[in-house]
Amino acid sequence: MADSTSLSLPATQAIPARRSGGGLKGVLRRRAIVGALMTAPLIALLGGLVAYPAVYAIYLSLLSRNMTHFVGFHNFILLLRRDTFHMVVFQSALFAVTAVIFKAVIGFTLAHLMHNVPSRRQRVFRGLLLLPWVIPLALSTLGWWWLFEPTSSALNWLLVRIGLPPQDWLGDPWTARFCMILVNTWWGEPFFMIMYLAALKSVPEQLFEAAAIDGASAWQKLRYVTLPMMRNIISLTMLFSLIVTFANFDIVRILTNGGPVNTTHIFATYAFQVGIQSGDIPLGAAVSLFMLPVLAISSFFVLRGISRRSQEAM
Amino acid sequence: MSTSRKMSRRRALGLAAAASTLPLVHMRTAGAAGKLSVGFWDHWVPQGNDVMRKQVQAWAAQNKVDVSLDFITSSGNKLLVTIAAEAQARAGHDLLTFFPTWEVQNHSRELESLDDVIASLESKYGKLDDFFRALAIADGHWRAVPAAWGSQYKGPCGRLDLFKQHCGIDLQAMYPAKPVHTALSDAWTYEGLFLKAAEASKKIGKPFGIGLGTTADSVDTAGSIFASFGAQFVDAKGNITLKSDNTRRALEFFKKFVPLLPPDVYSFDDATDNRMLIADQTTMIYNPPSAWAVALRDAPKVAEQCWTFPTPAGPAGRFMPMNVFQFGVWSFSRNKSAAKDLIVYLMQREQVQQRLNVTLGFDIPPFDSMLDFDVWEKAGPPPGTLYNYPVRPIHQMKRWITGMPAPPAIAVQIYNQALPCNLVAKVTQAGQSIEQAIAWAESELESYSG
Numbered sequence: 001m002a003d004s005t006s007l008s009l010p011a012t013q014a015i016p017a018r019r020s021g022g023g024l025k026g027v028l029r030r031r032a033i034v035g036a037l038m039t040a041p042l043i044a045l046l047g048g049l050v051a052y053p054a055v056y057a058i059y060l061s062l063l064s065r066n067m068t069h070f071v072g073f074h075n076f077i078l079l080l081r082r083d084t085f086h087m088v089v090f091q092s093a094l095f096a097v098t099a100v101i102f103k104a105v106i107g108f109t110l111a112h113l114m115h116n117v118p119s120r121r122q123r124v125f126r127g128l129l130l131l132p133w134v135i136p137l138a139l140s141t142l143g144w145w146w147l148f149e150p151t152s153s154a155l156n157w158l159l160v161r162i163g164l165p166p167q168d169w170l171g172d173p174w175t176a177r178f179c180m181i182l183v184n185t186w187w188g189e190p191f192f193m194i195m196y197l198a199a200l201k202s203v204p205e206q207l208f209e210a211a212a213i214d215g216a217s218a219w220q221k222l223r224y225v226t227l228p229m230m231r232n233i234i235s236l237t238m239l240f241s242l243i244v245t246f247a248n249f250d251i252v253r254i255l256t257n258g259g260p261v262n263t264t265h266i267f268a269t270y271a272f273q274v275g276i277q278s279g280d281i282p283l284g285a286a287v288s289l290f291m292l293p294v295l296a297i298s299s300f301f302v303l304r305g306i307s308r309r310s311q312e313a314m
Numbered sequence: 315m316s317t318s319r320k321m322s323r324r325r326a327l328g329l330a331a332a333a334s335t336l337p338l339v340h341m342r343t344a345g346a347a348g349k350l351s352v353g354f355w356d357h358w359v360p361q362g363n364d365v366m367r368k369q370v371q372a373w374a375a376q377n378k379v380d381v382s383l384d385f386i387t388s389s390g391n392k393l394l395v396t397i398a399a400e401a402q403a404r405a406g407h408d409l410l411t412f413f414p415t416w417e418v419q420n421h422s423r424e425l426e427s428l429d430d431v432i433a434s435l436e437s438k439y440g441k442l443d444d445f446f447r448a449l450a451i452a453d454g455h456w457r458a459v460p461a462a463w464g465s466q467y468k469g470p471c472g473r474l475d476l477f478k479q480h481c482g483i484d485l486q487a488m489y490p491a492k493p494v495h496t497a498l499s500d501a502w503t504y505e506g507l508f509l510k511a512a513e514a515s516k517k518i519g520k521p522f523g524i525g526l527g528t529t530a531d532s533v534d535t536a537g538s539i540f541a542s543f544g545a546q547f548v549d550a551k552g553n554i555t556l557k558s559d560n561t562r563r564a565l566e567f568f569k570k571f572v573p574l575l576p577p578d579v580y581s582f583d584d585a586t587d588n589r590m591l592i593a594d595q596t597t598m599i600y601n602p603p604s605a606w607a608v609a610l611r612d613a614p615k616v617a618e619q620c621w622t623f624p625t626p627a628g629p630a631g632r633f634m635p636m637n638v639f640q641f642g643v644w645s646f647s648r649n650k651s652a653a654k655d656l657i658v659y660l661m662q663r664e665q666v667q668q669r670l671n672v673t674l675g676f677d678i679p680p681f682d683s684m685l686d687f688d689v690w691e692k693a694g695p696p697p698g699t700l701y702n703y704p705v706r707p708i709h710q711m712k713r714w715i716t717g718m719p720a721p722p723a724i725a726v727q728i729y730n731q732a733l734p735c736n737l738v739a740k741v742t743q744a745g746q747s748i749e750q751a752i753a754w755a756e757s758e759l760e761s762y763s764g
Contacts, residue, residue, distance in 0.1 A: 065723060066423070082761045083754060084731075150578040151589045170581035253390075259528040259732075260580030261739040276398045277391060277730035279420035279723075 060285040067282060075286035084262050085270070089290070092266040094177065096245040099184040100238055106185065107192025108234075114193070115200045126194070133190035141254040144183045145170075148255070173263035176256050180264055183251050188244075192237055199233040200226070232306045239302045243295050267291050348649045349380045350656065353396065355412040355464040355639060356385040358604040362673040366463070366660075369668070373659045379652050386412070397421065400644065408647035409656065413458050413640040415449065415715055416729060419722030422452030426643040431654050432456045435661055439681040445713045446680055450640055452722075457642065459657050460680035462666045464639035466602035467678060467703060467713075468534045470626075473520075474619045474696065476597040480518050481511040489623035491691060491698025495708045499624070504542060504567060508626040512574040515597035521575055523596035525582020526735040526742075532582055534635035535600045536734035537716025540564050542628025547728055547759060548720035554759045557752050560630070565741050565748045572742040580739055592616060600625075600635070603693075603700055607674050618695040623702045624709045633714035634705050636678075675700050727762040 064071045079085045110129060114122055132140065147155050148169035156166035170176050203226060211221050227234075249268040252258060258265035258273060265273070267287055275284015352370065357363050363385050374381040384407065386392055393412050400406030401424050418425065436442060442460065450458040477483045488498040501507050515521050525532040540547075543564035546555045572579065576590075587599035591606075592613045599605060609617035625634055641660075643653040659665065666679050667687050675689040685704050693700040705711050716734060717725030728734070733755060740751035 078761055081757075083757060149586075150576070150581075151586065151593060151595065168578045168581070171578035172580075176581070256581065257528045257583065260526075261736045261743065262528075262731075273730060274727075276394055278727045279398075279417070279730075280727070281398070281402070 057285045057289060060282050061289050063282040065280050065282060071282075075283050076290075078283065079286055079290070084265070085287070087262055088265045088267060088270045088287070091177070091264060092246060092291075095180060095184070095248070095266055096242055099181045099188065099245050100241045102181065102185040103189045103192050103241060104234065104238055106189045107237075108196050110189070110193040111196035111200055114197050126197075129193060130190045132187050137187060137250045138254060140187060141183060141251050144179070144186075145255055148179055170256055171260055173260060176260060176264050180251055180255060183255065184245060184248065187251075188241060191241070195233060195237045196230065199230045203229045232309060235302050235306055239299060242298060246291055246295060347378045348652055349382070350374075350409065350649050350652045351382045351384075351407045352653075352656065353384045353386055353407040353410045353412065355393065356387045357464070357673060357676075359607055359673040359676055362669065362676075365669050365672045369660065369665050370656070373656060377652070377655065379649075379656075381656075388412075404644075404646045407644070408649055409641065409643050409653040411461055411463055411639065411641050413642040414464075415638055416717065416722050416726035418450050418458040418640050418642060419452055420726055421642070422457045424645050425452075425457040426645050426647065426650055426653075427455040427457065428459055428641075428643065428654065428657070429456050431459055431657050434658055435459070435681070439663070440683045442680055443682070443713070445636075446638070448718070449638055449715070458640035459642075459661065461639045461641050462661060462677050462679040462684070463669065464637075465678045465680065466637050466676060467705065468531060468600050468602055468635040468637060469622065469624055469703070470598055471591065471601050471603070471606060471620055471622045472598035473596075473616070474621050476515070476518070476520060476619075477511065477621075481514040481597070483507060483511060485621045485623060486698075489621070489702045491701035493706065493708055495710070499709075500627075502624070502626045504539065504571075504626045504628050506626075509567075509570060509574075511597070512571060516574040518597075520595060520597045523582075523587035523590040523599040524575060524579070525586060526572070526575075526579050526738055527582035527586075528732045528735065529582070529584045530637065531584045531587065531600065532735050533716050533729055533732050534637065536738060537729075538625060538633040538635040538714050539567070539628070540716075540734055541633040541714050541718070542625070542630055543567065544628070544630030546719070547717070547733065547755075548724050548763075550719040550721070552721050552724060552763060554756055554763075556755055556759065561752060562748055563629070565738065565751065568738045568742060572738065580735075580743060591620075602637075603674060603676050603703060606699065607676070620699055621696070622700050624705075624711050632709065632711040634709075634711050636713045636715060638680075638715070675703060678704055724759070724762050728759075731758075731762075733758060 060067070061075055062070055062072060064074075114125060114129075117125060146152055150156065150166070150168070150171075153166070153169065155169070159166055167175065169179055207225050207229070208221060211225050216224065246266075247268055248266065249272070252264055252266055252269045253272070256264040258269045262270075267290060271284045271287035274287055275281045354363070354366060357366070367383060370381055370383055373379075386396055393414060394417070396406070397410065397413065397417055400410070401421050404424070413421070413425075432442070446460045450456055450460060472485055474485055477485050484498075488496060488502060490496070512522050524535055526536060540561070544560035545558065545564045546560070549555050587596070587601055588605040588608065590596040591599050591601070592609050594613065594616055603622060606617055606620045606622070609620065625632055641657045643650055643657075647653055663684060666677075666684060667689075670677060670679075670687055670689045675687070675693050679685070679687075685706065690700045690703055691698060702709065705713060715725075715729070717728040720728060737751055737755045740746045740754055741748055744751075746754070
């Protein structure tokens, strides 16, 4: 019941409705805007250091040698006619695929071994096994070069000590390729090991127990439990490593500089030789862009597979 | 009446304020002629940089220019990367002193004309050889000045004791430290004494340290050997002229010569031969005197047996591989007049001689009138070791750069993609026939022509 003493405001003095998002404070309250502001520095960095160079490289690859006029796809056609470039494509594929497979297998094996080490001591071994990845690549490659270089090779010294002839590690094409793959594998397998170790720890123990109850052998557990559970992480790490290995520069540059006789050149080093050393920057840009379709197609199929498996799992 | 004037507080403050502005006056006039940024090659001989720095600072003080100097290493192609980056960005140093070999032609559109500098220097020291003109003149103008800083010959440096004892050759009799032409030097040919000496060196386990790798030393040597046989890759008009009897004869020579070299010859870099010399693992290398200079410090007994002398002759003559550095001023430089003035100063005879005395005669001045410096006679031990380092008329030798006489756009690719070394390797390592190897090289050359 309305009380005669209760207050009531005259209609003319009704409190105006509060405006939502008014002023700077209101703007900053919107999550979308705050999110955009916070990611702006990263987007600017990616734009300036990744997107712009990529677009500029595409533009450069369509120019003539002296960068004065457009020549369309002439640079790409020129490369496809070069025997040396065919070798570069073959060597890049060989290097990337072989090194990634070795890294994955060794990383997977080490991850399993580490998984079975008691957690107290695991930290020490993990730290030691991560060392190759932690040391700057140029520095460690220089160390490997000293091991291979004939005038100071410790490896050859050992071989001679045990009665074997010294090897021409970096002068023979196939041995030089082996050395490149060896160094890349040594450097990259800690990444695989640590990723697979983390993935192994996330596989539920109950699955292994259930498999054991069903009488599964170690090999069957690996094939029917571990591998399916780790399939996505295996795909992702191999894709990531493939991209990085394809674009590798340091190892080849320091170990062999593309020799002997261009038999260890890969895209990045050949692009440098053609673009910077030989002064044909558009052609160098064209060389480096050849990697793009290969890696884009690989990424598409791998990520599509991961996406499909994730949807099936749900 | 008192004549002394007491120092009031106000007067003292005023004097102090005036005194404190003196440094500002000095700073203002120090860079009165502007700023200049210069990039120098980081010299192999450590003391070289110090003397260059002092010379530039003396010039800067005299001319009131605020100079900043950078000494940039040639390791890892840092010089090429610097040139390429500055050309693309149109920013960086005003003056670079290390445009190597073909880079002036590569970047001629971005380089300032230096006709006036050359005219000034030639009027004083004589005309420059056509060899330098081919490297530095583009569109009818001098785009660079050949520098007496880093320009070097890469000829033989042999061991006196090993040559005498095992190869039967007295290097000091063949090329004595005096201006005489000897009959023995006429017998110093690739297919003659050179091959015999290589065989003898291989037998004693100290083979010639000559590489067929991808780096400059290997390319320079291989290119000069091809030139001495008259084998030309591309002529001055851009026609591919590789398929010839001269090329076949040169490759036949390499088929006999390469088995006498170390087995890792295809993986040589620019320092492998230096290391072999210092480690007493070789009878002879092709190198400027930097290897001997380091041996002076690290292996004196090896150094005192080193003798630098001309290359052997082939059927087409005697060719000395040369690496030329050139002073270039960017067209985007903001102080071109100071840059040109500095070039003229650094190329004066007094400055060149002062630097050469410190760098043990490593750098070769482009003017023949400067070949009378006594640094090459006095350098040692052994005495006279560098007398025959600069190309002298008695040597009957031509300067050579691999890729010549091809148009620069093709020559730079022949050089940087190590085509001569790869051609030899196709025959000696990959087992191809001479005709197959020549066909492969021709297809490479066609792609260089675009």
